[in-house]
Amino acid sequence: MMTVETMEQLRTSEQLTANPDAPLMQLKELHVEFGKQHVLRDINLSFKSGQTIVVIGESGCGKTVMLKSIIGLIKPTRGEILYRGRDLATFNEREMTELRTRFGFVFQQAALFDSLTIGQNVAFPLKQHRAMSDEEMDQTVRQALFDVGLPESVIYKRPAELSGGMRKRVGLARALVMDPELMLRRADDRVGSDHE
Ligand SMILES: Nc1ncnc2c1ncn2[C@@H]1O[C@H](COP(=O)(O)OP(=O)(O)O)[C@@H](O)[C@H]1O
Ligand SMILES: [Mg+2]
Numbered sequence: 001m002m003t004v005e006t007m008e009q010l011r012t013s014e015q016l017t018a019n020p021d022a023p024l025m026q027l028k029e030l031h032v033e034f035g036k037q038h039v040l041r042d043i044n045l046s047f048k049s050g051q052t053i054v055v056i057g058e059s060g061c062g063k064t065v066m067l068k069s070i071i072g073l074i075k076p077t078r079g080e081i082l083y084r085g086r087d088l089a090t091f092n093e094r095e096m097t098e099l100r101t102r103f104g105f106v107f108q109q110a111a112l113f114d115s116l117t118i119g120q121n122v123a124f125p126l127k128q129h130r131a132m133s134d135e136e137m138d139q140t141v142r143q144a145l146f147d148v149g150l151p152e153s154v155i156y157k158r159p160a161e162l163s164g165g166m167r168k169r170v171g172l173a174r175a176l177v178m179d180p181e182l183m184l185r186r187a188d189d190r191v192g193s194d195h196e
Pocket of ligand 1 (some may be wrong): 059065
């Protein structure tokens with residue numbers, strides 16, 4: 001399973017946006033074929049801000065292919081993928097990179113850096129992509145840890161000192177600090193439980 005969540009808070013930029021009132025993402029008559037294999041056939045979906053969409057299907061049915069299409073890693077054979085009304089096919093590399101910074105991903109294994117503290121892990125994307133003071137960064141990190149229900153005391157710990165469930169929450173916090181418009185994650189990685 002995979003969930004696609006859209007955030008209430010939006011950061012729109014005129015550069016990327018054809019129509020700010022259009023749905024966040026739309027899939028229109030999307031087909032993806034690999035040779036003779038039709039993986040996605042005539043998918044029509046609209047993601048609005050604030051919605052959670054859950055895609056369920058057996059292994060190999062095309063969930064990851066759909067996700068990769070949404071983030072522009074797989075080009076549709078036919079049909080369109082629109083971000084706020086604008087076809088991803090018209091985005092250049094720089095715009096695609098900019099778009100991906102607005103999407104949050106939580107990877108299966110949370111993929112934390114073992115040698116960094118939890119605080120440094122959560123701050124990592126901010127250091128890469130945002131200009132903010134150390135104080136502001138510290139505040140943002142603490143807020144994100146609070147939002148995912150982790151105690152402040154984890155901030156100086158290392159990933160190995162946390163349970164698997166807590167590490168997943170850290171992965172979510174790291175995606176949330178970027179204030180994403182769209183959050184993509186595997187539903188079986190939900191962080192409702194501290195048990196594996
Ligand atoms: N880049 C690719 N080239 C060729 N076939 C692919 C590619 N990516 C996925 N597929 C095929 O598409 C089908 C759907 O895969 P996938 O989206 O990974 O399924 P799942 O629903 O388990 O995430 C599978 O048959 C897979 O082998
Ligand atoms: Mg998959």
